[in-house]
Amino acid sequence: MTADSGCYLAVGAALFVLGGIGFVTRRNLILIFLSVELMLHGVSLTLLTFGRMHNNLEGQSFTIFMLTVAACEAALGLSLVLSLYQRTKSLDVDIWSKLSEPDLPKWDKPVQPLESRVLREERPASPRLTKAGGLPEIDDDFPVELATSTDPRKILTPSPPDDDY
Structure with missing residues (x-):
């Protein structure tokens, strides 16, 4: 392993750790998606570095595939976030856990009704x-x-x- 490879692996690990911390500590859905994207970029940098270290193109091909899947995931995730925001006028993660179908069994702990927290037209x-x-x-x-x-x-x-x- 060369000095450059060690630096790239350290940056990839730092990106992954920062994304993981952001994913665990944030409550805003857009910031959670950005944290997941940061983790994916850390993994892609690591894959590129390992491919360069072993003198093959497998790391690049895995990275292209992973970034394609991440772009699709981001598009679907942001459409769900926009749908939730139009419905509830909030991006708090706790609201996602309280949405359910009317005929499903309720949670054991009492839940404040969604209509009392959000003004609806x-x-x-x-x-x-x-x-x-x-x-x-x-x-x-x-x-x-x-x-x-x-x-x-x-x-x-x-x-x-x-x-x-």
Whole structure:
């Protein structure tokens, strides 16, 4: 190992450690994603250094593959972050742990309702999908109380007429 290789390995390890510390200590989702990207760059620098030390191109090929996967991961992760921000107007990680489906069992510890922490704008009533996921046929006389129901067991959709049989 040459002196240059040792310096590159030290910088790669420092990047990885700084990214790991940022991942563990931050609560903002964007900073967490940046910390993960910093860790990935530390690993890619280490792979390039090992490839250079062994005089082959395997480190470069692994780095290209890893950076491609990291770019896809960043795009998907940031789209999820934007979706969460539009829904909750916050980027705090604790809100992610409190989001769940309505029919799943609740946590043992009490959770403050999300609606009480975040101001939401009033939306007009819209019909809900049935449990199987089929789209109900809705006409102008659809009852508003059925559209505003949040319990999937109480959602009733109009049945089709029996004239077709």
